[in-house]
Amino acid sequence: MFAIFAAASSTLSEATKDHLSTLLLMFLILLIGLVSKILNDKHVKETVDPKTAGRACPTPPGPIAWPVLGNLLQLGTKPHVTLTNWRSMYGDVYQMQMGSRPTVVLNGLETCRQALVKQAEDFAGRPAFYSFNFIGNGKSMGFCDFGTRWKYHRRIAQNGVAMFVNDRHNPIEEFIKAEAAFLVQKLNESNGEKFNPHNEIYYSVGNIICALCFGKRYRRDEPDFQQLVKMNEEFMAFAGAGNPVDIMPWTRWLTKRSFDKFIAILKTMDNFCLRKTKEHLDTYDDSLTRDITDFLIKTVRDTPQEEKDAAEITDEHIMTTVQEIIGAGFDTIATTLQWGVLLMTRYPEHQAKVRKEIDAIIGQERAPERSDIGTLPFTEACILETMRFSCIFPFALPHSTTRDTVLNGFFIPANTLVFVNQWSITRDESKFPDPEVFDPRRFLTDDGLALDKAKAELFLPYGAGRRRCPGEPLAKIEMFIFFVTLLQKCRFEPVVLNMSTESKYGLTLKPKDFEVYVKPRAL
Numbered sequence: 213m214f215a216i217f218a219a220a221s222s223t224l225s226e227a228t229k230d231h232l233s234t235l236l237l238m239f240l241i242l243l244i245g246l247v248s249k250i251l252n253d254k255h256v257k258e259t260v261d262p263k264t265a266g267r268a269c270p271t272p273p274g275p276i277a278w279p280v281l282g283n284l285l286q287l288g289t290k291p292h293v294t295l296t297n298w299r300s301m302y303g304d305v306y307q308m309q310m311g312s313r314p315t316v317v318l319n320g321l322e323t324c325r326q327a328l329v330k331q332a333e334d335f336a337g338r339p340a341f342y343s344f345n346f347i348g349n350g351k352s353m354g355f356c357d358f359g360t361r362w363k364y365h366r367r368i369a370q371n372g373v374a375m376f377v378n379d380r381h382n383p384i385e386e387f388i389k390a391e392a393a394f395l396v397q398k399l400n401e402s403n404g405e406k407f408n409p410h411n412e413i414y415y416s417v418g419n420i421i422c423a424l425c426f427g428k429r430y431r432r433d434e435p436d437f438q439q440l441v442k443m444n445e446e447f448m449a450f451a452g453a454g455n456p457v458d459i460m461p462w463t464r465w466l467t468k469r470s471f472d473k474f475i476a477i478l479k480t481m482d483n484f485c486l487r488k489t490k491e492h493l494d495t496y497d498d499s500l501t502r503d504i505t506d507f508l509i510k511t512v513r514d515t516p517q518e519e520k521d522a523a524e525i526t527d528e529h530i531m532t533t534v535q536e537i538i539g540a541g542f543d544t545i546a547t548t549l550q551w552g553v554l555l556m557t558r559y560p561e562h563q564a565k566v567r568k569e570i571d572a573i574i575g576q577e578r579a580p581e582r583s584d585i586g587t588l589p590f591t592e593a594c595i596l597e598t599m600r601f602s603c604i605f606p607f608a609l610p611h612s613t614t615r616d617t618v619l620n621g622f623f624i625p626a627n628t629l630v631f632v633n634q635w636s637i638t639r640d641e642s643k644f645p646d647p648e649v650f651d652p653r654r655f656l657t658d659d660g661l662a663l664d665k666a667k668a669e670l671f672l673p674y675g676a677g678r679r680r681c682p683g684e685p686l687a688k689i690e691m692f693i694f695f696v697t698l699l700q701k702c703r704f705e706p707v708v709l710n711m712s713t714e715s716k717y718g719l720t721l722k723p724k725d726f727e728v729y730v731k732p733r734a735l
């Protein structure tokens with residue numbers, strides 16, 4: 213058909229050609245739409261168990277979708293805001309089309325909790341997104357579907373993190389304290405000139421994850437390290453929900469340059485970790501587990517082959533865990549800290565109150581530590597409010613249903629793509645009045661003297677249920693020590709009035725570039 217079109221068009225006028233092209237394009241879109249609808253109906257028929265009682269329930273309501281593209285074009289540059297606006301039209305559970313793929317969007321705390329916690333296994337899957345085939349060479353845990361292997365792999369990741377984070381006398385706390393002090397030193401080197409703290413924050417947080425994974429602290433100018441930091445950011449920018457290539461792999465050829473770049477980032481990351489594994493193998497001592505790479509090597513060696521076979525897990529899967537921890541445990545914390553600096557600068561009255569509290573409880577000399585968590589209510593409320601306000605994971609990671617299920621009275625077939633709309637939770641006026649206002653007091657008790665733990669449960673920054681973030685304990689210690697050290701030692705002042713708190717969309721929502729004046733506290 214394309215050949216006939218090409219031959220005919222060479223003999224026609226430009227205007228006629230334009231009309232014909234448009235007509236042909238519309239015809240093609242309709243045709244592809246029809247075919248994908250037929251395929252999709254067939255898929256739903258195949259996956260729905262006719263005995264399932266839920267089939268009698270209606271499917272969720274939702275916006276009308278275009279053929280082929282579905283609702284993709286309506287998402288705009290801020291899909292999290294669009295999908296949250298649709299909540300008021302269609303309710304807490306609605307269905308839209310990502311391309312030709314039906315996608316259920318879950319909104320609001322109660323509905324997300326119901327799905328992720330009370331119907332945990334039903335919603336614990338991951339979709340077979342095209343890009344996921346390339347992450348960790350397709351051997352990732354975080355991006356793999358729910359099942360025997362995922363359960364086993366997840367336990368390894370969780371144990372690896374716990375081994376270096378849970379122990380009260382663990383060196384990771386000392387690493388964090390030392391790196392936070394070094395960050396202060398680097399920020400102070402700006403000498404009162406306006407300064408974008410982005411890179412320094414990324415390098416410091418990157419060094420914590422490198423200490424955890426490879427037992428190594430990098431100099432900021434080491435090319436390997438700079439590349440790792442850059443790769444992580446680029447990965448997050450590419451992997452945001454709503455990427456057409458994940459739903460319609462053929463669009464890979466339309467966005468070839470950016471997709472090829474994505475593959476190159478993954479390859480570099482893979483090579484980096486392979487090099488580190490080799491270095492560890494050369495110096496490996498079974499009696500000493502220096503870091504997570506050693507822990508994984510030990511797991512590979514000590515796990516009987518029958519056990520690996522039963523869990524359908526290979527040595528490559530196990531070793532890929534280190535990439536997972538770097539990928540998930542670095543950009544998240546660095547981004548949240550960046551938001552912290554931005555919001556403290558934007559709201560000087562809250563910054564002053566945090567400093568006063570730190571001075572009163574910890575003082576100016578002693579470095580904050582893990583055991584101080586729980587003693588600084590206003591400061592901790594600021595960290596919580598930073599996480600609510602920034603909502604860095606607007607859709608968590610994409611989920612999918614593992615079986616036919618019914619949620620809030622709506623039938624959802626197995627293998628349906630599910631977005632957990634975290635943004636809708638953080639912007640829910642019934643839980644957070646004036647949600648666009650940064651107000652740490654919303655997490656305090658009515659007398660303002662203590663942190664209200666029940667209020668901290670009103671949003672899910674680390675997700676919930678089976679897929680809840682396994683790095684949460686590390687994230688909480690890191691966030692606390694970095695945030696408190698920065699405000700104990702520095703004063704942040706704005707370069708412009710009313711600094712923007714707009715975000716850039718990606719897998720994580722990042723603040724737009726900003727500059728601040730950093731003044732040492734003594735001045």
Ligand code: HEM
Binds near residue numbers: 545608610674682
């Ligand atoms: C501020 C810091 C962090 C935040 C806000 C955060 C948040 C999240 C969220 C929302 C998810 C997705 C949950 C879901 O799919 O429903 C997740 C998954 C994950 N996180 Fe974190 N995270 C943070 C830090 C970390 C750290 C430090 C690590 C590792 C040391 C980590 C490792 C992971 C992994 C491996 C997954 C995938 C879990 C799975 O699919 O089973 N995260 N995180």
